[in-house]
Amino acid sequence: MERVPVLKIGEILLVSIQIDMEDQVALQLQEDLAERIVATGVRGVIIDISALDIVDSFVGRTLATIASVSRVLDAETVVVGMRPAVAITLVELGLSLPGIRTALNVDLGIAMLARQDEDIDLLGDEDDTDQVAEPTP
Amino acid sequence: MNDDVQRLPVVTDQDVVRVRQLVRTVAVAVKLSLVDQTKLVTAASELARNTLVYGGGGEAEVSRVHNDRRAGIRIVFADQGPGIADLDLALTDGYTTGGGLGLGLSGARRLVDEFEIDTEPGKGTTITVVKWCR
Ligand SMILES: Nc1ncnc2c1ncn2[C@@H]1O[C@H](COP(=O)(O)OP(=O)(O)O)[C@@H](O)[C@H]1O
Numbered sequence: 001m002e003r004v005p006v007l008k009i010g011e012i013l014l015v016s017i018q019i020d021m022e023d024q025v026a027l028q029l030q031e032d033l034a035e036r037i038v039a040t041g042v043r044g045v046i047i048d049i050s051a052l053d054i055v056d057s058f059v060g061r062t063l064a065t066i067a068s069v070s071r072v073l074d075a076e077t078v079v080v081g082m083r084p085a086v087a088i089t090l091v092e093l094g095l096s097l098p099g100i101r102t103a104l105n106v107d108l109g110i111a112m113l114a115r116q117d118e119d120i121d122l123l124g125d126e127d128d129t130d131q132v133a134e135p136t137p
Numbered sequence: 138m139n140d141d142v143q144r145l146p147v148v149t150d151q152d153v154v155r156v157r158q159l160v161r162t163v164a165v166a167v168k169l170s171l172v173d174q175t176k177l178v179t180a181a182s183e184l185a186r187n188t189l190v191y192g193g194g195g196e197a198e199v200s201r202v203h204n205d206r207r208a209g210i211r212i213v214f215a216d217q218g219p220g221i222a223d224l225d226l227a228l229t230d231g232y233t234t235g236g237g238l239g240l241g242l243s244g245a246r247r248l249v250d251e252f253e254i255d256t257e258p259g260k261g262t263t264i265t266v267v268k269w270c271r
C-alpha cells in the first residue's frame with residue numbers, strides 16, 4: 001500500500017497528496033498525522049490537495065476528521081489548493097466541509113496559521129531561543 | 138446506441154481507484170467539460186464504494202453512449218448484495234447504515250443527468266447513471 005508522506009517544515013507539518021488514494025491510504029494518513037502531531041508538538045498542519053482531481057465524501061470526511069483530531073491535539077489544520085471544479089462538485093454533493101479551514105495555496109495557508117498563532121515563529125529555526133509567553137493580565 | 142463498453146470488477150479498494158481512473162479517461166475522450174468530468178468521477182467513486190462496501194463487491198460497466206443530439210457516458214454498477222429495502226430513506230441526505238456521511242447515493246444523483254436504481258432485498262442492486270455533454 002502506498003503512503004502519503006508527512007513532512008515537517010519549520011513548525012508545521014506539510015502533507016501534499018499526490019496520489020489517487022485508496023480508502024485505506026486515506027485512513028493511514030489520518031493515523032500518521034495524529035502520531036506526527038504528538039511526536040513533533042507542531043501547532044499547524046497544512047494539507048495540500050491541489051493535485052487531487054476529485055474529493056468524494058470519503059476523502060472529505062477524512063479531511064474533516066483530521067481537522068478535528070488535530071484540534072484536539074492542539075494543532076490547527078488548513079486545507080489548501082482545492083481546485084475550482086472540486087469545490088463546485090463538493091457543494092453539489094452536499095459536503096460543505098464544516099470545521100475545515102481552507103486557503104487558496106500553501107503560502108496563504110502558512111499565513112493563516114501564523115496569524116492564529118502569532119507567538120509562534122512557524123517557519124523559524126528549531127533552535128530559536130524559547131520565548132516565554134507573558135501571562136495576559 | 139452505444140459502443141466501447143468496458144467492464145471492471147469492484148472487489149477491492151484499489152478497484153474503486155481503477156473505476157475513477159477509467160471514468161476520467163472516458164469522460165475526457167467524450168469531451169465532457171472539466172466540471173462535468175469532476176462531477177461524474179465523484180459520483181462514480183461514491184457508487185463504486187457502495188458496490189464494494191454495501192453490495193459486497195460487484196462490477197462497473199462504463200460505456201460511451203449517444204443519441205441523435207449528444208454524446209455521453211453511461212456507467213452501470215451492479216452487485217448481488219442485500220439490496221436496499223427502503224430506497225427513499227437510502228436516498229435521503231445524511232442517511233447511512235455504515236457510519237458514512239450518507240451523501241453517496243443522494244449526492245451522486247445530483248451530480249449526474251440520469252440516475253436509475255433497480256434493487257430488490259436479497260437479490261442485489263443495479264444503479265445506472267448517465268452524464269451528457271452540454
Ligand atoms: N449497493 C448497495 N447495496 C446495499 N445497500 C446500499 C447500497 N448502496 C447504498 N446502500 C445503502 O444506502 C445507504 C446510503 O448510502 P450512501 O448515501 O452512499 O451513504 P454512506 O455510504 O455514507 O452510508 C448506505 O448506508 C446503505 O445502507
Ligand SMILES: [Mg+2]
Pocket residue numbers: 183186187237240241242
Ligand atoms: Mg456511500
